[in-house]
Amino acid sequence: MKNFKMVVDCLKASKIKKRVALICGVDSHSQEAISAAIREGFIEVIMVGPKSEVESYPIFSEFPDSVQFIDISDADQAAKQAVELIHQGKADILMKGIINTDNLLRVVLNKHTGLLPSGRVLTHLSLAEIPTYEHLLFFMDAAVIPYPTLEQRRAMLGYMVNTCHKFGLEVPRVALVHFTEKVDSKFPYSLECEQLVQESKTGAFGKVVLDGPLDLFTACSSEAAAIKGIESPLNGQADALLFASIESANVFYKSVTLFGQAEMAGLLMGTDCPIIITSRSDSAQTKYNSIALACLTH
Amino acid sequence: MKNFKMVVDCLKASKIKKRVALICGVDSHSQEAISAAIREGFIEVIMVGPKSEVESYPIFSEFPDSVQFIDISDADQAAKQAVELIHQGKADILMKGIINTDNLLRVVLNKHTGLLPSGRVLTHLSLAEIPTYEHLLFFMDAAVIPYPTLEQRRAMLGYMVNTCHKFGLEVPRVALVHFTEKVDSKFPYSLECEQLVQESKTGAFGKVVLDGPLDLFTACSSEAAAIKGIESPLNGQADALLFASIESANVFYKSVTLFGQAEMAGLLMGTDCPIIITSRSDSAQTKYNSIALACLTH
Numbered sequence: 002m003k004n005f006k007m008v009v010d011c012l013k014a015s016k017i018k019k020r021v022a023l024i025c026g027v028d029s030h031s032q033e034a035i036s037a038a039i040r041e042g043f044i045e046v047i048m049v050g051p052k053s054e055v056e057s058y059p060i061f062s063e064f065p066d067s068v069q070f071i072d073i074s075d076a077d078q079a080a081k082q083a084v085e086l087i088h089q090g091k092a093d094i095l096m097k098g099i100i101n102t103d104n105l106l107r108v109v110l111n112k113h114t115g116l117l118p119s120g121r122v123l124t125h126l127s128l129a130e131i132p133t134y135e136h137l138l139f140f141m142d143a144a145v146i147p148y149p150t151l152e153q154r155r156a157m158l159g160y161m162v163n164t165c166h167k168f169g170l171e172v173p174r175v176a177l178v179h180f181t182e183k184v185d186s187k188f189p190y191s192l193e194c195e196q197l198v199q200e201s202k203t204g205a206f207g208k209v210v211l212d213g214p215l216d217l218f219t220a221c222s223s224e225a226a227a228i229k230g231i232e233s234p235l236n237g238q239a240d241a242l243l244f245a246s247i248e249s250a251n252v253f254y255k256s257v258t259l260f261g262q263a264e265m266a267g268l269l270m271g272t273d274c275p276i277i278i279t280s281r282s283d284s285a286q287t288k289y290n291s292i293a294l295a296c297l298t299h
Numbered sequence: 300m301k302n303f304k305m306v307v308d309c310l311k312a313s314k315i316k317k318r319v320a321l322i323c324g325v326d327s328h329s330q331e332a333i334s335a336a337i338r339e340g341f342i343e344v345i346m347v348g349p350k351s352e353v354e355s356y357p358i359f360s361e362f363p364d365s366v367q368f369i370d371i372s373d374a375d376q377a378a379k380q381a382v383e384l385i386h387q388g389k390a391d392i393l394m395k396g397i398i399n400t401d402n403l404l405r406v407v408l409n410k411h412t413g414l415l416p417s418g419r420v421l422t423h424l425s426l427a428e429i430p431t432y433e434h435l436l437f438f439m440d441a442a443v444i445p446y447p448t449l450e451q452r453r454a455m456l457g458y459m460v461n462t463c464h465k466f467g468l469e470v471p472r473v474a475l476v477h478f479t480e481k482v483d484s485k486f487p488y489s490l491e492c493e494q495l496v497q498e499s500k501t502g503a504f505g506k507v508v509l510d511g512p513l514d515l516f517t518a519c520s521s522e523a524a525a526i527k528g529i530e531s532p533l534n535g536q537a538d539a540l541l542f543a544s545i546e547s548a549n550v551f552y553k554s555v556t557l558f559g560q561a562e563m564a565g566l567l568m569g570t571d572c573p574i575i576i577t578s579r580s581d582s583a584q585t586k587y588n589s590i591a592l593a594c595l596t597h
Contacts, residue, residue, distance in 0.1 A: 131558050143478070147486070180441070180549035188445070217553035225557075228580040249546040251478035253554055255515035259523075260429050261558030282526040 002137050002168060004130045005264060008293045011169075012043040019043065019093040019296045022083040024105065025050035025076050026098035028281055034288035035096075036060040039067045043296050047092055049073060049083045076100040080108040084116055087274050094295045096277040096288075109272060116272040122146075122156035123271045125278075126164060127250075128294050130264040131257050134221065139165065139241035143250040144267065144278075151193050154243065155205070158197065160270045161241050162209045164298050176220035176239040177213025178249065182231055184214065190245045210234045213243075217253075266290035268298065275299055300435050300466060302428045303562060306591045309467075310341040317341065317391040317594045320381040322403065323348035323374050324396035326579055332586035333394075334358040337365045341594050345390055347371060347381045374398040378406040382414055385572050392593045394575040394586075407570060414570040420444075420454035421569045423576075424462060425548075426592050428562040429555050432519065437463065437539035441548040442565065442576075449491050452541065453503070456495065458568045459539050460507045462596050474518035474537040475511025476547065480529055482512065488543045508532050511541075515551075564588035566596060573597055 002008055021044050023035060032055070038044045039060060045067045048055055052072035055061075061068045073079040080100060086092040095116070097105050109116050110123070117123055125144035130137055141157050142149065149157060158175065165173030177194040184191045194213040201211035212233045218225035223237030244250035257263040265287050269276035275295035279288050300306055319342045321333060330353070336342040337358060343365045346353055350370035353359075359366045371377040378398060384390040393414070395403050407414050408421070415421055423442035428435055439455050440447065447455060456473065463471030475492040482489045492511035499509035510531045516523035521535030542548035555561040563585050567574035573593035577586050 133558050133560070147478075178550070180445075180545050217550055217557065222557055225580070244550070245546050246544075247478050248543050249550040252476070252515055252542070252547040252551050256551055256554035257558050259515065259520055260431050260555050260561070262431070263558070282523065 003135070004137065005266065005290045005293060008137075008168075008290075008297055009041055009043065012293060012296055013041065017043055017296055018045060019299055020045050020047065020091065021094045021096050021292065021295075022047045022049055022086045022092035023096045024079050024083045024098050025100050026096070027051065027054045028099050030281070030283065030285040030288055031096070031098045032058050032060070033285035034292060037285075037289050038292045039064050044094075044292060045069075047071060047083075047086060049079045049086070050076070050098065077104055077108065080105050081114070084108055084114065087116060088114075092274075093299050094275050094277065094292070096292070096295075097279070099281060102278055102280070105278065109269075109276065116274065116276070118273065121271045122153050123269060124149075124153070124157050124160065126161065126268050126270050127254055128266040128290070129254075129257055130290075131261050132263070133261060135238075136240070137168070138221075138239065140250060140253060141241075141243055142247060143244075143254040144247070145269070147247045149246070151196065154193060154197060155200070156271065157243060158201075158206045158209075158211070161243065162207045164270075165209075165240055166207065167297055170240050172208050172210055173240040174235040174238055175209055175211045175241045175243065176215045176235055177211070178217055178220055178242050178244050179214035180216055182215055182219060190214070217242075264290060266294040268295055301433070302435065303564065303588045303591060306435075306466075306588075306595055307339055307341065310591060310594055311339060315341055315594055316343060317597055318343050318345065318389065319392045319394050319590065319593075320345045320347055320384045320390035321394045322377050322381045322396050323398045324394070325349065325352045326397050328579070328581065328583040328586055329394070329396045330356050330358070331583035332590060335583075335587050336590045337362050342392075342590060343367075345369060345381075345384060347377045347384070348374070348396065375402055375406065378403050379412070382406055382412065385414060386412075390572075391597050392573050392575065392590070394590070394593075395577070397579065400576055400578070403576065407567075407574065414572065414574070416571065419569045420451050421567060422447075422451070422455050422458065424459065424566050424568050425552055426564040426588070427552075427555055428588075429559050430561070431559060433536075434538070435466070436519075436537070438548060438551060439539075439541055440545060441542075441552040442545070443567070445545045447544070449494065452491060452495060453498070454569065455541060456499075456504045456507075456509070459541065460505045462568075463507075463538055464505065465595055468538050470506050470508055471538040472508045472533040472536055473510075473539045473541065474513045474533055475509070476515055476518055476540050476542050477512035478514055480513055480517060488512070515540075562588060564592040566593055568596075
């Protein structure tokens with residue numbers, strides 16, 4: 002898909018409607034985002050938080066059937082209740098409003114009552130709409146795992162490929178990004194890339210064309226790949242990027258946002274349901290995009 | 300300065316003319332770059348390489364006083380001769396044409412006849428003109444030192460601040476870039492940032508406002524810094540960025556080039572003279588920008 006509008010078009014065409022449990026969604030950006038998503042018809046919302054602070058928002062009188070309230074003033078209690086809604090099958094997606102991320106994660110990661118089954122890897126997926134790139138670009142992990150182990154990379158690849166499939170990419174092109182194409186024992190990540198590419202050929206991650214280590218040019222520009230004389234089955238048209246570490250993924254996120262006018266979406270993955278943890282500094286548009294991403298991913 | 304054109308204007312206004320020793324400059328991009336720089340009047344060139352392959356270029360008949368030839372067919376020998384010109388004070392800047400970078404570095408790093416005095420740190424400086432950023436942006440190190448030690452970071456900061464001064468920035472704003480502003484013993488780089496900021500206050504790196512760890516938003520967007528509530532003396536207007544590792548610096552280089560339409564320049568630093576090591580895949584414009592950067596840095 003070329004852009005977030007096409008994601009929403011796809012949700013509407015498929016008549017997808019998901020139930021979002023929004024924790025303390027008292028901020029205007031969260032309100033704008035869910036209002037737009039309700040209006041487009043692809044979500045219903047359960048507002049878990051202080052009812053008096055939100056019930057006057059116009060959207061709730063406009064679409065009363067699409068909104069429920071659970072009135073809880075304490076943020077941590079609201080988080081616990083929202084997680085319980087997921088367990089009860091009463092909500093599909095969790096969304097963070099004005100609650101500290103660490104507090105939310107404490108509830109999500111609780112071994113007995115949380116949302117991360119034993120053996121699953123918690124990680125973060127971003128999706129970028131970059132005006133100068135021809136289609137949407139997934140990448141991991143700009144926010145959660147600082148320096149992934151090989152085992153964590155395997156899990157991340159699995160989630161990523163699965164998400165690409167849900168976006169209609171039958172055989173997604175995924176790049177393992179490093180600063181060079183060279184495989185060198187001085188750089189353990191380059192050896193891990195080689196290993197993962199081998200494993201991908203046996204079907205370990207599902208249907209995917211995986212290549213790496215590749216630099217960002219070779220991953221995302223067929224022209225640059227040709228000039229450098231690098232042959233890659235991705236042909237400079239990566240659908241998704243797995244970065245070496247949070248440092249490079251985070252710089253990518255912020256570079257393309259600040260200097261490439263990219264629109265973003267983001268999600269926690271590995272949990273029982275997609276979790277939107279955009280921060281209060283994220284725009285209403287980013288939150289809206291993230292809801293759309295979560296709905297198609299669920 | 301806002302852009303590379305202003306760098307060239309500054310060179311011309313200051314009547315700066317440097318002597319560039321170009322090693323095997325037989326490729327069209329190198330030729331275009333030096334032709335433009337000769338025409339603008341800020342360099343003379345000593346072509347060290349196979350004379351028969353270059354003497355027919357039109358620039359040499361147009362500006363015969365600005366070009367000398369040293370006819371050497373073997374690339375390694377040409378590199379040795381070019382380095383010798385620097386030692387003899389007959390050239391100011393070294394520029395790589397069609398010679399393998401490893402071969403050139405072997406000559407440059409030779410302990411007896413090379414250009415890196417004992418105790419100096421070899422590193423790479425990039426300069427970006429990003430259309431959506433209000434001025435030129437220096438950054439390190441996208442190409443040479445994979446994972447700098449604290450001692451290497453000190454040297455890099457010294458070079459960077461010194462270069463900023465030469466660009467007319469009396470008190471440059473330099474950011475130590477990480478994925479978050481938090482200082483946390485789990486992330487040794489964040490502790491190093493704190494240490495370097497302390498040292499900067501005692502004047503260890505010359506006149507500079509240094510801050511970090513900062514993420515890219517806080518370093519380069521006053522709006523983002525304000526939304527996040529982060530107070531930084533840089534005020535989101537960094538002149539220069541020091542990245543945690545080659546992985547993030549390299550991703551920054553390639554992100555802003557591919558998706559932010561940035562123009563680039565690059566140099567080796569730490570050596571007795573600036574060394575331009577742009578690769579054959581770099582555009583003539585990048586090589587030209589790099590010559591201008593080298594001339595003002597020398």
